[in-house]
Amino acid sequence: MKIESRLAQIGSISEPVTGAVSYPIYHSTAYRHPKLGQSTGFDYTRTKNPTRTILEDAIAQLESGDAGFASSSGMASLQTIFALFSQGDHLIVSLDLYGGTYRLLEKIMSRFGITATYVDTNDLDALESERTPSTKAVLIETPTNPLMMVTDIEKVSTWAKRHGLLTIVDNTLLTPFFQRPIELGADIVIHSATKYLGGHNDVLAGLIVTKGKELSEQVAFLHNSIGAVLGPQDAWLLMRGMKTLALRMERHQENATKIACFLKTHLDVENVYYPALPEHLHHDVQNRQSSGNTGIFSFRLKDARLVEPILRHIKLIAFAESLGGVESLMTYPAVQTHADIPEEIRRAVGVDDRLLRFSVGIEHADDLIADLAYALEEARKEIGV
Structure with missing residues (x-):
């Protein structure tokens, strides 16, 4: 089967x-x-x-x-x-x-x-x-x-x-x-x-x-x-x-790809790390050994001052640890999931104070993009850029 x-x-x-x-x-x-x-x-x-x-x-x-x-x-x-x-x-x-x-x-x-x-x-x-x-x-x-x-x-x-x-x-x-x-x-x-x-x-x-x-x-x-x-x-x-893994993974992948594409062109985003994107360093390896992509990715902001207001202004997306659920969650790895890794090691790898991790759920992609767009815009206003 x-x-x-x-x-x-x-x-x-x-x-x-x-x-x-x-x-x-x-x-x-x-x-x-x-x-x-x-x-x-x-x-x-x-x-x-x-x-x-x-x-x-x-x-x-x-x-x-x-x-x-x-x-x-x-x-x-x-x-x-x-x-x-x-x-x-x-x-x-x-x-x-x-x-x-x-x-x-x-x-x-x-x-x-x-x-x-x-x-x-x-x-x-x-x-x-x-x-x-x-x-x-x-x-x-x-x-x-x-x-x-x-x-x-x-x-x-x-x-x-x-x-x-x-x-x-x-x-x-x-x-x-x-x-x-x-x-x-x-x-x-x-x-x-x-x-x-x-x-x-x-x-x-x-x-x-x-x-x-x-x-x-x-x-x-x-x-x-x-x-x-x-x-x-x-x-x-x-x-x-x-029992519903197949349906969920397809939707996670679809949503994550749409949102990653939105973020990679945003003026406040420096990098998006997602293997589905053609510019990913190992995009070809991912396509060869896997039949699809996950629903999680990370993105690096240009200004660390944006982090706190973004996390405060997201509404549909929850500021919470963990990943892989039907609900969308955003995490700040430097102070949450990766806090036990010494700062010099984290920064050397790339887990710095401008990195956010996004576990994309199965909500409608347009609603998630709207939530992100609003949070980014409000964050820009707060820091004066």
Whole structure:
């Protein structure tokens, strides 16, 4: 089946007793054993839950992987994956990186002797120069958050396999509807499922997909042992959101492209960072490895003084953290999502005090453009330009 059909049918034929089209929520934490030495397949909900299993099987199939794991958040998924590594191990990580991932690596994993080096993962020479005998994996965000840098997944995965390294791809911004990294050679895919997969700003969740029997067994052990698993109610909410993923991603992409085109010609905007735009540095790579574009982009203003009044004057668009929901949200990365990254590192990458990140929702594009135009005009008046 096409991916649109597989998404819409998640869990719809999985309950044979009643024929329930919406898969039930199993809140039970314990499951009766038929007799000594026998199991129904479910023993304790941390290890396996019927509702969560439907979700995990669905994401594994959608991402072309062998096993799926649902976690209590995207950060819990990352923590579970980082537990694959040991003291002294080294990771190579995307240069432009979500602040929470940076915080986890630098303030927590570093205490256990796991180190990370941040590079432009499109530059194979840079990857090679940073590789050491202790390097175990490459972690890629593509597109990155917030500067929308794109990495050639197949190129990096091929390089990593040649050196016996794992390739881990954060696919949050494109979802398996638009991009499937395992098909391009990745070993592990992670999602902050709170974002586009859930899609409604009402569920906190993370997902992991693995390729290969041994790796899947290792992650299953860690997932159960660490225990940051997703509860059944949230698993059900996430499945419900995923059923409309195809429709939403198409609308997110359509709206984001229209608004990015509006902003790139605005006299107060210096740059727009969105892979759908032909002038994007890796526009061709994005088109080759993905079937569409995300609904998030960033733009840099010419004057930092515009930031505060813009955020105050937007009405339809909410000034709020997060992304990927049906409602449009605008974020100021320097003081919100990326505040934990030291200022000199942020500025070197491009996350400065003039950058705004826009998660475009599914409202009508004309209304969103009108809201932005009004906020920009009022901001101009306030600063006297």
